[in-house]
Amino acid sequence: MNTVWWAREDSWRKVAIWITALMTVVLIFLTFDTVADISIGSKRVPHYSVINKQIGYTFDAGRNKQVPVIGGEAPLFGKRLSEVEAEALVTHGKKVVQGRNCMNCHTLLGNGAYYAPDLTKAWLDPAWGTVGARERLMLAFLLDPAGNARGYGSGRRMPDLGLSEEEARAVIAFLKWMSSIDTNGFPYNFTPLGESR
Amino acid sequence: MNADSGAVVLNGGQRLALKYFSVAITLFAAQVIFGLLAASQYLVPDLLYNLLDFNVNRMVHINALVVWMLYGFIGSAYWLLEDESGHEIVGLPLANFVFWLLTAAVGIVVVVYLLVQSGPGDDFTLWFINEGREYIEAPRWADIGITFCMLVFFYNVAATFMRGRWSGIGGVLVLDLVALAGLYLAGMFYTTNISMDQFWWWWVIHLWVEATWEVLVGCIMAWALMQVLGVRRRIVQTWLYIEVAMMFGSGILGLGHHYFWIGTPEYWFSIGGFFSALEPVPLVAMVVHSVYDAGAHKMRNANHPAMAWIIAHTFGNFFGAGVWGFMHTLPQINLYTHGTQWSASHGHFAFFGAYATIIIAMIYIALQRQRGNIWMGADMPDGGWKWKWALGLLNLGVVGMTIALMISGFEQAFIERAVEGSTWAGYFTAQNHPWFQQGMIWRFIFGVVTACGLTLLVWDLLTIGRRETRRALQPVAGVVVVLLLLLAAGSLPAYAGDTAAGRSKAEACAGCHGDDGISVSDPLVPVLAGQSADYLAVQLMAFRQGVRQNEVMNAMAEELSDSDIQDLAAFFAALPAGAEAASAPPPMVARGKAKYAACAGCHGLKAEGDGMRPRLAGQSAAYTLKQMRDYASGARRDPVMEGIAAAFHDDDFNHLAEYIASLTRQQ
Numbered sequence: 001m002n003t004v005w006w007a008r009e010d011s012w013r014k015v016a017i018w019i020t021a022l023m024t025v026v027l028i029f030l031t032f033d034t035v036a037d038i039s040i041g042s043k044r045v046p047h048y049s050v051i052n053k054q055i056g057y058t059f060d061a062g063r064n065k066q067v068p069v070i071g072g073e074a075p076l077f078g079k080r081l082s083e084v085e086a087e088a089l090v091t092h093g094k095k096v097v098q099g100r101n102c103m104n105c106h107t108l109l110g111n112g113a114y115y116a117p118d119l120t121k122a123w124l125d126p127a128w129g130t131v132g133a134r135e136r137l138m139l140a141f142l143l144d145p146a147g148n149a150r151g152y153g154s155g156r157r158m159p160d161l162g163l164s165e166e167e168a169r170a171v172i173a174f175l176k177w178m179s180s181i182d183t184n185g186f187p188y189n190f191t192p193l194g195e196s197r
Numbered sequence: 198m199n200a201d202s203g204a205v206v207l208n209g210g211q212r213l214a215l216k217y218f219s220v221a222i223t224l225f226a227a228q229v230i231f232g233l234l235a236a237s238q239y240l241v242p243d244l245l246y247n248l249l250d251f252n253v254n255r256m257v258h259i260n261a262l263v264v265w266m267l268y269g270f271i272g273s274a275y276w277l278l279e280d281e282s283g284h285e286i287v288g289l290p291l292a293n294f295v296f297w298l299l300t301a302a303v304g305i306v307v308v309v310y311l312l313v314q315s316g317p318g319d320d321f322t323l324w325f326i327n328e329g330r331e332y333i334e335a336p337r338w339a340d341i342g343i344t345f346c347m348l349v350f351f352y353n354v355a356a357t358f359m360r361g362r363w364s365g366i367g368g369v370l371v372l373d374l375v376a377l378a379g380l381y382l383a384g385m386f387y388t389t390n391i392s393m394d395q396f397w398w399w400w401v402i403h404l405w406v407e408a409t410w411e412v413l414v415g416c417i418m419a420w421a422l423m424q425v426l427g428v429r430r431r432i433v434q435t436w437l438y439i440e441v442a443m444m445f446g447s448g449i450l451g452l453g454h455h456y457f458w459i460g461t462p463e464y465w466f467s468i469g470g471f472f473s474a475l476e477p478v479p480l481v482a483m484v485v486h487s488v489y490d491a492g493a494h495k496m497r498n499a500n501h502p503a504m505a506w507i508i509a510h511t512f513g514n515f516f517g518a519g520v521w522g523f524m525h526t527l528p529q530i531n532l533y534t535h536g537t538q539w540s541a542s543h544g545h546f547a548f549f550g551a552y553a554t555i556i557i558a559m560i561y562i563a564l565q566r567q568r569g570n571i572w573m574g575a576d577m578p579d580g581g582w583k584w585k586w587a588l589g590l591l592n593l594g595v596v597g598m599t600i601a602l603m604i605s606g607f608e609q610a611f612i613e614r615a616v617e618g619s620t621w622a623g624y625f626t627a628q629n630h631p632w633f634q635q636g637m638i639w640r641f642i643f644g645v646v647t648a649c650g651l652t653l654l655v656w657d658l659l660t661i662g663r664r665e666t667r668r669a670l671q672p673v674a675g676v677v678v679v680l681l682l683l684l685a686a687g688s689l690p691a692y693a694g695d696t697a698a699g700r701s702k703a704e705a706c707a708g709c710h711g712d713d714g715i716s717v718s719d720p721l722v723p724v725l726a727g728q729s730a731d732y733l734a735v736q737l738m739a740f741r742q743g744v745r746q747n748e749v750m751n752a753m754a755e756e757l758s759d760s761d762i763q764d765l766a767a768f769f770a771a772l773p774a775g776a777e778a779a780s781a782p783p784p785m786v787a788r789g790k791a792k793y794a795a796c797a798g799c800h801g802l803k804a805e806g807d808g809m810r811p812r813l814a815g816q817s818a819a820y821t822l823k824q825m826r827d828y829a830s831g832a833r834r835d836p837v838m839e840g841i842a843a844a845f846h847d848d849d850f851n852h853l854a855e856y857i858a859s860l861t862r863q864q
Contacts, residue, residue: 096318098329152625187619
C-alpha cells in the first residue's frame with residue numbers, strides 16, 4: 001500500500017515484460033542483418049566454389065587482424081568443380097563431419113570439444129608440410145588415422161572412423177571451404193602453411 | 198495436516214515428479230561415469246581406443262547432463278503445479294504416458310550412441326543415429342519426439358494454471374516454457390553453411406542455458422524459498438520479476454558473446470561484450486535475495502538439506518555462471534580462450550552451480566513430503582552426516598575440477614594461442630606441457646571426489662527421513678484462499694496456523710509485545726499471549742488493510758502475507774496466558790464488575806473471549822480504556838462495539854477497564 005513505486009511487484013512485472021520485449025525485438029533485427037551477412041556467397045562466407053581457389057590467411061593492417069584472402073585458381077584434387085558440384089561435395093563433407101561426431105573431440109570455428117586440435121584453419125595448418133603434399137597427406141590421414149597418427153608425442157590418436165575415400169575427399173573439401181570464412185581474426189597469431197613467421 | 202497419520206497423500210503431479218527425479222538422478226550418475234571415462238582418456242589416451250572413444254564418452258557425458266537437467270526442471274514444475282495453481286493437473290494421464298515415451302526415447306538414443314556411435318555422411322545418420330552437433334546430438338526423430346513431449350508438458354502446465362489460479366510464478370513459468378520449446382526448433386534443421394549452423398545452434402544453446410533455464414530456475418527458486426523459509430509471496434515474486442528483467446535484459450543480447458568468431462559481423466564484439474558484462478548482475482541479485490531471506494528468517498526451517506542446496510545454488514550460479522563466464526566473455530580475452538579448457542572450466546562450474554544444485558534442493562523438498570512430511574531440520578537421527586558429506590564432496594569435487602581445468606585453460610591460452618600461434622603443433626605443445634597435464638590429473642582426482650559425493654547423495658536420497666517420526670508442520674498451501682472466502686462469508690474456520698513458523702515470524706513483534714506475547718513496557722501495547730487466534734488474524738488483516746488504524750501496526754502488517762498472519766495468530770494463541778492479576782482499588786473494581794454484565798454475553802464471564810470476540814482478561818486497564826474510547830469516538834470501527842460504547846459514560850469505561858484488568862487469566 002505504501003510501498004514506493006520502484007519496489008512494487010506490479011512495477012517490476014511491467015519492467016520485465018517491456019525489457020524482454022525490447023531485447024527480443026533488437027535481437028530479431030540484428031538476426032536479419034547477420035543472417036544476410038553470413039549467407040553463402042556473402043563477403044564473410046564465400047560460396048562453396050571457393051574450393052577451386054587458393055586460400056590464404058594474412059594480416060590486414062586496416063582491420064588489425066588476419067583475414068582470409070582468396071587467390072588464383074587452385075582446384076581441389078586438381079579438378080575444377082561447378083558451383084553445384086562444389087556445394088554437393090562440401091555438403092557431403094559437412095554431413096560426414098556431423099555423422100562421425102567430429103565435434104566431440106575437435107572444435108569447428110572454436111566450438112566443440114578440446115581433445116583434438118581446432119579445425120577452423122585445418123586446411124591452412126603447417127602440419128601438412130608443403131602446399132604440394134597437403135591434399136595427399138590429408139587424404140592418407142583421414143583414411144588411416146591410426147597408421148598416420150599425428151599426436152605430437154601426446155599419445156592421442158584419432159580413432160579409425162571408417163571413412164571411405166569419397167567421404168574423406170568430401171571432408172577435405174569442407175575443411176578447405178571452412179578456412180575461407182572470415183572469423184574476425186580467430187585463431188589469432190596463426191602461421192598458415194607455406195609461410196614462415 | 199494430521200500430524201499422526203504416517204502416510205502423506207501426494208497429488209498426481211507430485212507422483213509424476215518423483216518419476217522424473219528418479220530418471221534425473223540416474224542420468225546424473227551416467228553423466229559422472231562417462232565424464233570420468235573421458236577425463237581418464239586425457240591421462241591414458243589409449244584407454245578403450247576404437248571401442249569407446251573420447252567423442253562417444255564426451256557426447257554421452259554432455260547429453261546426460263542436458264537431459265537430466267530437463268528431467269529435473271520438468272519434475273520440479275509438476276511437483277509445484279497443483280499447489281501453485283490450486284487445481285489438479287489437466288491431462289495427467291497424457292503426462293504420465295509422455296514420461297514413459299520420453300524415457301524410452303532417451304534410452305534408445307543412448308543405446309544407439311553407445312553401440313552404433315556414428316554413421317555415414319548422409320541424412321539417415323542425421324535422422325536416426327547422431328546429428329553430430331554438440332549438446333543437441335540427438336538424431337532428428339528424437340528431436341521431434343522431444344518437441345512433442347515438451348508440448349504436452351507445456352499443455353499440462355498452461356492448462357492447469359488456466360483452470361486454476363494464475364500467480365506471478367505461474368505466469369513467468371508458462372511464458373518461459375513457450376520460449377524454451379520454441380527455441381528448440383531453432384536447432385532442428387540441417388545446413389551446410391557452418392556459420393549459419395552455429396548461429397542458430399547458439400540460439401538453442403545460449404538462449405536455453407543463459408536465459409530461459411535461468412528464468413526457469415528463478416521460478417523454482419521463488420517457490421522453494423516460500424516452501425522452505427516461508428518467505429512472503431509478494432517478496433519472491435517481486436524478485437522474480439526483477440530477475441526476469443535483468444536476466445532477459447542482459448542474456449538475450451549476451452548471445453552476442455558466441456558471435457565473435459563464427460563468421461558473424463564485428464558489431465557483435467561490442468554488443469556481446471557489453472551485455473555479457475551485465476549477465477552476472479541478476480545472479481548477484483539472486484544471491485542477495487536468497488541470503489537476505491535466509492538471514493531474515495534466521496535460517497530457521499524444517500528442511501536443512503534443501504536450504505543448504507538453495508544457498509549452494511545461489512553461490513554456484515553467481516560464481517560458476519556469472520564470474521567464470523564473465524572472465525572470458527570479453528572479446529579481447531575470448532580471442533585467446535575460445536575453444537580451450539577455460540570453457541570447460543566455466544561449463545563444469547556453471548551447470549552444476551546454477552542447475553544441478555537447485556534440482557537437488559527440489560528433490561529434497563519433494564522427499565520431505567513423500568516420506569510423510571517429516572522433520573528434516575536439525576537433530577536428524579544420524580546427525581544428517583550423509584547429506585552434509587554429499588553436499589561437501591559434490592561442491593568440493595566440482596570446484597576442484599573447475600580450478601584444475603582453469604589452470605589448464607590458462608596454460609592453453611598462453612602457450613597454444615598467444616605464443617605458439619594456434620597451429621596443431623601449438624595445440625599439442627600446450628597439451629603436452631606439464632602444467633596442462635597436472636591440471637588434467639587434478640581434474641580426474643576431483644572427478645572421483647564428485648563421484649563419491651554423488652554416491653553418498655543417492656544413498657541419502659534413498660534413506661533420509663526413513664526413521665524420522667517428527668513432523669515438519671509446513672504451511673498448508675491453499676488454506677489461505679479458503680480462509681479468506683470463509684471470512685467473507687462471515688465465519689472463520691478453526692484453522693490452526695503453523696506455530697513453529699509463527700515463532701520465527703514473531704521476532705519482529707517481540708520488541709513491543711514481549712518475547713512471550715506479554716507486553717510489559719508500554720501499557721498501551723496489548724497482551725497477545727493466549728488471545729484468540731481468529732481475533733488476532735482478523736485484526737492483523739484489518740491493520741494490513743488500514744481498516745484499523747495504528748501507525749506502527751499498519752506498517753508492520755503491510756509486510757505480512759496471509760499465511761504469515763495465520764502463523765502469527767496461531768503462535769500467540771498458543772502461548773500460555775501467564776499475566777498476573779493487576780491490583781486496583783476494590784470499589785472501582787466493584788462498580789466495573791456490575792457494568793461488565795453488558796459485556797459478558799459476548800466476551801465471557803471471565804472475559805476469556807470466544808473466537809472472533811477477543812479475550813479481554815489480562816489486558817492493561819490503559820489499553821482497554823483506550824479501545825473503548827476509540828469505539829466511542831469512531832476511531833476504531835466495529836458496528837456492535839460502537840453501539841455499546843455509545844451507551845456508556847467515560848467514567849464507566851474507567852471502571853470497566855479496571856475490572857477487566859483485575860481478572861485473572863485462569864479459567
